Amino acid sequence: MSxxxxxxxxxxxxxxxGELLLLFHRNPGxxxxxxxxxxxxxxxxxxxxxxxxxxxxxxxxxTRHIGRFEVFALDRARxxxxxxxxxxxIRSLKRG
Amino acid sequence: xxxxxxxxxxxxxxxxxxxxxxxxxxxxxxxxxxKTVLALQYLVSGATQFGEGGVYxxxxxxxxxxxxxxxxxxWNLRKMEDENRLRVVCxxxxxxxxxxxLEQVLDEPIREINARRIVVDSLNHLEMLVPEGELxxxxxxxxxxxxxxxxxxxxxxxxxQVGGQGFTVTETGLGFLVDCIILLRFVEIESSIRKxxxxxxxxxxxxxRQLREFEITSQGVKVVAPFTQYxxxxxxxxxxxxxxxxxxxxxxxxxxKRGK
Numbered sequence: 001m002s003x004x005x006x007x008x009x010x011x012x013x014x015x016x017x018g019e020l021l022l023l024f025h026r027n028p029g030x031x032x033x034x035x036x037x038x039x040x041x042x043x044x045x046x047x048x049x050x051x052x053x054x055x056x057x058x059x060x061x062x063t064r065h066i067g068r069f070e071v072f073a074l075d076r077a078r079x080x081x082x083x084x085x086x087x088x089x090i091r092s093l094k095r096g
Numbered sequence: 097x098x099x100x101x102x103x104x105x106x107x108x109x110x111x112x113x114x115x116x117x118x119x120x121x122x123x124x125x126x127x128x129x130x131k132t133v134l135a136l137q138y139l140v141s142g143a144t145q146f147g148e149g150g151v152y153x154x155x156x157x158x159x160x161x162x163x164x165x166x167x168x169x170x171w172n173l174r175k176m177e178d179e180n181r182l183r184v185v186c187x188x189x190x191x192x193x194x195x196x197x198l199e200q201v202l203d204e205p206i207r208e209i210n211a212r213r214i215v216v217d218s219l220n221h222l223e224m225l226v227p228e229g230e231l232x233x234x235x236x237x238x239x240x241x242x243x244x245x246x247x248x249x250x251x252x253x254x255x256x257q258v259g260g261q262g263f264t265v266t267e268t269g270l271g272f273l274v275d276c277i278i279l280l281r282f283v284e285i286e287s288s289i290r291k292x293x294x295x296x297x298x299x300x301x302x303x304x305r306q307l308r309e310f311e312i313t314s315q316g317v318k319v320v321a322p323f324t325q326y327x328x329x330x331x332x333x334x335x336x337x338x339x340x341x342x343x344x345x346x347x348x349x350x351x352x353k354r355g356k
Contacts (some may be wrong), residue, residue, distance in 0.1 A: 026160040028177070030186040031201055040158065066201065067194030 004089035007082065010058065016043070017051040024061065024074040031073040058082070097300075100148075100213070100248045103141020104134070106319035107278075110295055110304035115276060117248055119299070120239040122219075122270065124253040125280030129291060130312050131252040133169070134280070135215040136162070137316040138250050140171045142213045143181035149209035151183045151202065151247075155221040159184040169316050180209045189222045193234060198241045206245055214242055218252040219270065232269040239273055255279075275299040280310075283329050292329060293319060 012018060019041045024030065030037070034052060035045040052072060055061040060082060062075045099114030108114045115121050123131045139150035152173075154162060159173075162184060166173045176182035183205035191197045205211070216238070223231050235251075242249040253270065271277060277296040282289050294307045306322040307329055326334040336344070 027158050027186055029159055029184045029205070032186070032188055036188050064200070066191050066197050069191060069194065071191060
């Protein structure tokens with residue numbers, strides 16, 4: 001399996017991850033705690049944690065600490081990079 | 097003194113050219129009076145007409161909704177973000193209240209676009225999180241951070257409008273912290289709801305003191321004419337001024353006479 005395909009599968013591996021991707025894409029300037037991000041998609045922190053950590057692991061979401069809070073935000077540059085990778089992959093499928 | 101133009105020409109005339117550079121401006125009014133539209137227009141005008149980048153800080157409303165609403169006025173905020181003329185930041189007020197919260201959340205977007213303007217919509221969200229009596233202190237810290245960064249700020253404040261009177265702008269002590277207060281409110285005149293705007297305060301500058309009607313048009317806020325024919329508008333019980341009542345009665349009588 002190609003790297004691109006693996007990436008795509010990973011990004012679309014769960015409903016929650018899809019919701020998080022949509023939320024961050026539509027609101028690229030959002031910077032918030034796990035609890036508040038969860039609330040913004042009508043969920044609880046514990047139900048999004050695994051998927052959020054995976055997005056952090058992929059480099060799509062960056063994290064840092066503000067006082068006693070851990071906050072999450074979209075990494076716009078990495079997001080652009082991943083979008084280009086996926087777009088190229090889809091184009092190659094169409095060609096192939 | 098350099099003036100920061102709002103982009104709303106009649107309002108700028110009322111402000112004798114615009115807001116004073118670096119000032120903190122409060123736009124206060126009840127829900128639905130147009131505070132967000134006015135604040136957005138201030139940023140959009142800065143970015144598109146005056147080459148001044150702006151940051152919009154929202155707490156409750158997601159940017160997605162703000163992008164959509166702005167499109168109704170012909171403002172493409174996403175495009176302005178792509179062109180590094182605007183940033184829309186969505187966060188929780190609790191983060192800004194942390195010791196280095198302001199720097200951690202806002203330094204980057206301000207630096208990225210070399211922002212000259214900033215809007216916080218709204219300060220009421222801050223109020224919900226701070227202990228009673230602390231709001232003034234936290235608002236002061238916020239406004240001083242903006243001034244230190246050389247930003248001209250607009251903060252919105254949802255003031256309750258009970259009956260004709262009773263605005264809570266000054267009850268919280270916030271009125272003393274800001275340099276300029278613009279009050280927006282609904283007024284009932286002859287059984288229709290209209291919108292009124294007035295400048296309550298402008299530190300260090302002369303300003304228009306009339307209560308003016310404004311409208312939300314497809315291009316944003318448009319300030320129209322002063323309510324010259326009415327008195328007692330701020331009390332909630334406006335009435336036609338005697339001279340206009342007399343003129344009306346005179347015209348009516350003349351009409352009747354002509355009809356005879």
